[in-house]
Amino acid sequence: MIEIGIVEDNVKIRNLIQRYLDMQESMSCKVALDSVEEMLDHLDKNDAPGVLLMDIQLPGMSGIEGIGIIKKKYPNIEIIMLTIYHDSHKIFDSLVAGASGYLLKHTSLPEIKESIETLMDGGAPMSPQIARKVIQHFNKPAPQKNPESNLTSREQDIVNGLVDGLSYKLIADRFDISIDTVRAHIRNIYKKLHVNSKAEVIAKSLRGEI
Amino acid sequence: MIEIGIVEDNVKIRNLIQRYLDMQESMSCKVALDSVEEMLDHLDKNDAPGVLLMDIQLPGMSGIEGIGIIKKKYPNIEIIMLTIYHDSHKIFDSLVAGASGYLLKHTSLPEIKESIETLMDGGAPMSPQIARKVIQHFNKPAPQKNPESNLTSREQDIVNGLVDGLSYKLIADRFDISIDTVRAHIRNIYKKLHVNSKAEVIAKSLRGEI
């Protein structure tokens, strides 16, 4: 039997979902509250449910803030966001905060039920549009590399040395070359990358722009 | 009518999926090939399908390599991975390469059909386990910040200056303070972060460890 809690300030929606889920054989939904604050209060005094459905727009603390606080105190509670918001920021903030799923509010009651089951099976329920946004996040175009910045392998070696925080001397030692050679390489690297300090090379490298 | 192509080397699976999809009223699946190479050859000579189902383990080029090449030449083709692999690397490599969906091979034929429809509706079909892994990727614990490394806001300013590749002099100018003050801040920053060079500060900052 899966214990489910709801945090949702719209009474009609809240009651509808609660009644539907509580009606299911495999589920029990006894707690449906208005705000994160009330839910925290309830969790303090009662056994924690296994799953929380949570809105974002709430009186008092937002649902996203709520995730962090709840997950910190009760790491075993799985939280599914159920909201009308589909902008990337809210999605990512929720996921980073620890949400295990993200559904849009047009999701039908049977789909919500399935989502909870998916979650209990180790899956992550997401509305398809949400999944799309999440995927697009990976598809972000790689930072533009300067076309003329194709460093030779030796130059790459030097850059790696710089990123490792080595001085010219130590880089020279590492590759068993003269410090003047290191200097020469670095001059060429600066020219190719259009920079003029170690700092910029390191920054570019760590940003993947080399 | 959605045109679908398949790249899959297992003949039985390939034929099964092709026949099933081609049987659907809204779909047409005329092209089912063995390898990315063959598919590229086919795309050269024929109209491109709207959706490709693609395996990863293939003769010749892997499906993941294939995504990049196909998406580059034919950006409008949507690619759904259909594979037995569920390790994070293959998932992320696929998504980064440009896949629009990722299904595990135990997915039933009707579910594959639904996934294609989801894709055409602007969604991103993913098996629940895959979605879980993707979400866990966001949930990665933030890099450990040094407890004593709480920089003051002024110190943060200085760090930002360093990350931007500015010299002490330029940082001093930017904030309209003396270069000696910049030096003083930097000394304190080094102490707090336990480092002793600009390079390390920049590295830490870009890694989010500040």
Next chain:
DNA sequence: ATCCACTTCACATGAATATGTGATTTGCCT
């Protein structure tokens, strides 16, 4: 009232870096 962290500035010194100019060797391309 005292303490402490933050911010500001100054002076000093040795080490590291940025930049210029030049040269030699090797290997690839034509």
Next chain:
DNA sequence: AGGCAAATCACATATTCATGTGAAGTGGAT
């Protein structure tokens, strides 16, 4: 055979950095 990029080294110099020591004003905390 000649040209050219890459890699190697040398010498020189002005700037920047890392580090030490010291100090003074402000504002919050005990």
